[in-house]
Amino acid sequence: MNNYKLTIQYDGGRYKGWQRLGAGENTIQGKLEKVITEMIGEQTEIIGCSRTDTGVHALSQIASFKCRRHFSVEEIKTYLNHYLPNDICVTEVKEVDELFHARFHAKSKTYLYKIWNHEEGNPFMRKYSMHIKEKLDLEAIKEAAPVFLGEHDFTSFSNARSKKKSFIREIYEVDIKEEHGCIVIRIRGNGFLYNMVRKMVGALIEVGLSKTEQTSIQKILASKERNMVGVIADANGLYLEKVEY
Amino acid sequence: MNNYKLTIQYDGGRYKGWQRLGAGENTIQGKLEKVITEMIGEQTEIIGCSRTDTGVHALSQIASFKCRRHFSVEEIKTYLNHYLPNDICVTEVKEVDELFHARFHAKSKTYLYKIWNHEEGNPFMRKYSMHIKEKLDLEAIKEAAPVFLGEHDFTSFSNARSKKKSFIREIYEVDIKEEHGCIVIRIRGNGFLYNMVRKMVGALIEVGLSKTEQTSIQKILASKERNMVGVIADANGLYLEKVEY
Numbered sequence: 001m002n003n004y005k006l007t008i009q010y011d012g013g014r015y016k017g018w019q020r021l022g023a024g025e026n027t028i029q030g031k032l033e034k035v036i037t038e039m040i041g042e043q044t045e046i047i048g049c050s051r052t053d054t055g056v057h058a059l060s061q062i063a064s065f066k067c068r069r070h071f072s073v074e075e076i077k078t079y080l081n082h083y084l085p086n087d088i089c090v091t092e093v094k095e096v097d098e099l100f101h102a103r104f105h106a107k108s109k110t111y112l113y114k115i116w117n118h119e120e121g122n123p124f125m126r127k128y129s130m131h132i133k134e135k136l137d138l139e140a141i142k143e144a145a146p147v148f149l150g151e152h153d154f155t156s157f158s159n160a161r162s163k164k165k166s167f168i169r170e171i172y173e174v175d176i177k178e179e180h181g182c183i184v185i186r187i188r189g190n191g192f193l194y195n196m197v198r199k200m201v202g203a204l205i206e207v208g209l210s211k212t213e214q215t216s217i218q219k220i221l222a223s224k225e226r227n228m229v230g231v232i233a234d235a236n237g238l239y240l241e242k243v244e245y
Numbered sequence: 246m247n248n249y250k251l252t253i254q255y256d257g258g259r260y261k262g263w264q265r266l267g268a269g270e271n272t273i274q275g276k277l278e279k280v281i282t283e284m285i286g287e288q289t290e291i292i293g294c295s296r297t298d299t300g301v302h303a304l305s306q307i308a309s310f311k312c313r314r315h316f317s318v319e320e321i322k323t324y325l326n327h328y329l330p331n332d333i334c335v336t337e338v339k340e341v342d343e344l345f346h347a348r349f350h351a352k353s354k355t356y357l358y359k360i361w362n363h364e365e366g367n368p369f370m371r372k373y374s375m376h377i378k379e380k381l382d383l384e385a386i387k388e389a390a391p392v393f394l395g396e397h398d399f400t401s402f403s404n405a406r407s408k409k410k411s412f413i414r415e416i417y418e419v420d421i422k423e424e425h426g427c428i429v430i431r432i433r434g435n436g437f438l439y440n441m442v443r444k445m446v447g448a449l450i451e452v453g454l455s456k457t458e459q460t461s462i463q464k465i466l467a468s469k470e471r472n473m474v475g476v477i478a479d480a481n482g483l484y485l486e487k488v489e490y
Contacts, residue, residue, distance in 0.1 A: 011368040057369075087368045123256040123332045124302075128369065 001066045003100055004076060006046075007092035008032070008061045013127050013236065014087060018052045018061070028052070028088060032063065035083045039076070040067040049102045049243045050109060053195070055235030057128070059112070060091070062243045064102040102243075108172060108188055110242040111197045113233060115183040115205070122181070129182055130237035136208030138176070138183065144207045144214040145174040147221070148187070148200060155224040157200055158193040167193060167224075176204075186241070197238060202231035246311045248345055249321060251291075252337035253277070253306045258372050258481065259332060263297045263306070273297070273333060277308065280328045284321070285312040294347045294488045295354060298440070300480035302373070304357070305336070307488045309347040347488075353417060353433055355487040356442045358478060360428040360450070367426070374427055375482035381453030383421070383428065389452045389459040390419040392466070393432070393445060400469040402445055403438035412438060412469075421449075431486070442483060447476035 010028055020029040032046050049062040073093040080090045114129035116122050121131050148171045155167040173188040185201055203220060206212045211230070220228040255273055265274040277291050294307040318338040325335045359374035361367050366376050393416045400412040418433040430446055448465060451457045456475070465473040 009368050011371075081365055086366050086371045089365050089368050091365055120326055120334050120336055121331050123254050123334050124373065126256075126331045 001068060001098055002070050003064060003066050003096050003098045004071075004073070005094045005096045005100060005102065006032075006063045006065070006076075006080075006090055008058060008063060009089045009091055010058050010061065011087040011127075012052060012055050012057045015054070017054045017056065018048050018050065028058075028061075029063075031084065031088060032080075035080055036065055038083070039079050040069055040071070042067055042069070047102045049106050050192075050240050051194075052240055053198075053235055053238075056238045056240070057236075058240040060242050061240050062102045062106070062245075064096065064100060066098070105245050106191075106243050108190055108244045109192060109240065110173075110186060110188040110244075111192070112239040112241045113185040113187070113197065113201045114237045114239070115185070115201075115233075116181070117183050118181070125182065127236055130234040132205065132209075134209055136183065136205065137210060138178070138208065140210070140214060141183075141185075141204050141208045142176050144217055145176055145185075145204060147214075147217045148174050152221050153224060154193055154196055154221070156220050156226055156228050157196045157203070158226065159195040159199075160226060169193065169196070188242075195232060198233045198235070199229045201233035201237075203229050205231050205233060246313060246343055247315050248309060248311050248341050248343045249316075249318070250339045250341045250345060250347065251277075251308045251310075251321075251325075251335055253303060253308060254334045254336055255303050255306065256332040256372075257297060257300050257302045260299070262299045262301065263293050263295065273303075273306075274308075276329060276333060277325075280325055281310055283328070284324050285314055285316070287312055287314070292347045294351050295437075295485050296439075297485055298443075298480055298483075301483045301485070302481075303485040305487050306485050307347045307351070307490075309341065309345060311343070350490050351436075351488050353435055353489045354437060354485065355418075355431060355433040355489075356437070357484040357486045358430040358432070358442065358446045359482045359484070360430070360446075360478075361426070362428050363426070370427065372481055375479040377450065377454075379454055381428065381450065382455060383423070383453065385455070385459060386428075386430075386449050386453045387421050389462055390421055390430075390449060392459075392462045393419050397466050398469060399438055399441055399466070401465050401471055401473050402441045402448075403471065404440040404444075405471060414438065414441070433487075440477060443478045443480070444474045446478035446482075448474050450476050450478060 018028045044065045046063050046065045077093045116125045116129040116131045151170040153167050171189040175186040263273045289310045291308050291310045322338045361370045361374040361376045396415045398412050416434040420431040
């Protein structure tokens, strides 16, 4: 079997997330599978590294699919970019070992979160960031963020929909900077539970709004209770930035 | 009479341009007039500096309106940003002399044009740039651009819809650079005819595609014929960047 690894960029605004749902539901996986199936003339499953949620964007999502017939990587890329809508773009296609699995073999994922922290909105960022009017205390956020580093049980940053056996994840990096007028929060870890990044950012926003103390994130982690985080950051500020294998 | 100067930013994607049309037509001026009229409780006309076309964006459009009742600039800004859709944003409100006229008193306008010049599209720039797949010869464009500088009769860069008495305009600056993966063309002049910037950029694109020689722009200018420019650059790559008084 031929196995192909795709690097995909998308504006998630029009989609009900990555994962294929029922017929008529607009999802990234669904769109890709439709076009790929038409191309290769056989049924196949696209395995995505990250099941991004409704409205979440990707700068670099990784997916793979297998097929019996052989195609060149240029053929696949050209075909997909021709037939996919222009809010989804395949930036790279590679032939990979038959054993390669886009999800199981991922060593780390990096998510970006963009906050537009100005009194007035920005017409060009309205779909690509969370708008927070009240001035956030950036220094307090930067001081609080390292509490996420290392291995933790993230039950209190998960969602009741999470059916994972283990809630332990390791966070390698939490970086916060200002870029082009946005506050950009970059989080890299070995894996993330459903809603985890948006709840982590939500907890940092609460610190930035001085609604909770910096030490409260420590307490939320320790509590293992899901109702402790008051704010879930908007989906449209979140981007899957990178996957490492 | 009180006279107010507004600085306005908008994503023109959903609009049929700046200028008010008939009822039911979605225009920026129409939206603003509706909200301002509701606020001040009297009929007024919003005078915009530039009648941006369908789909064209503004980083800083200038407009003004008069009214009998006095409002504080904060009141106006807060009210407008509350009731305007989030693809239009008022970034500044100033009280100005009763004689101030947003269009007649403008000394120069600067337009930005963004080109996404990569084989693959960019899902995040698809509404905010023109996508050109063929590699443009940037050096050729840079060499050709200065021909626009100075005072010229721009008849061949205008549109039959232009009913201006004079087609003479002065261009102060044509600057070309690469920014965040885009080719950005910045054009500053004392005024612009209908479609003029998009035709100027179109002529530069033709040079960049080696479809015409660099000297051809000189010939197009001299011809004073409207059918000489083969490419009119897409509306969604164009931004009104700045107006100076």
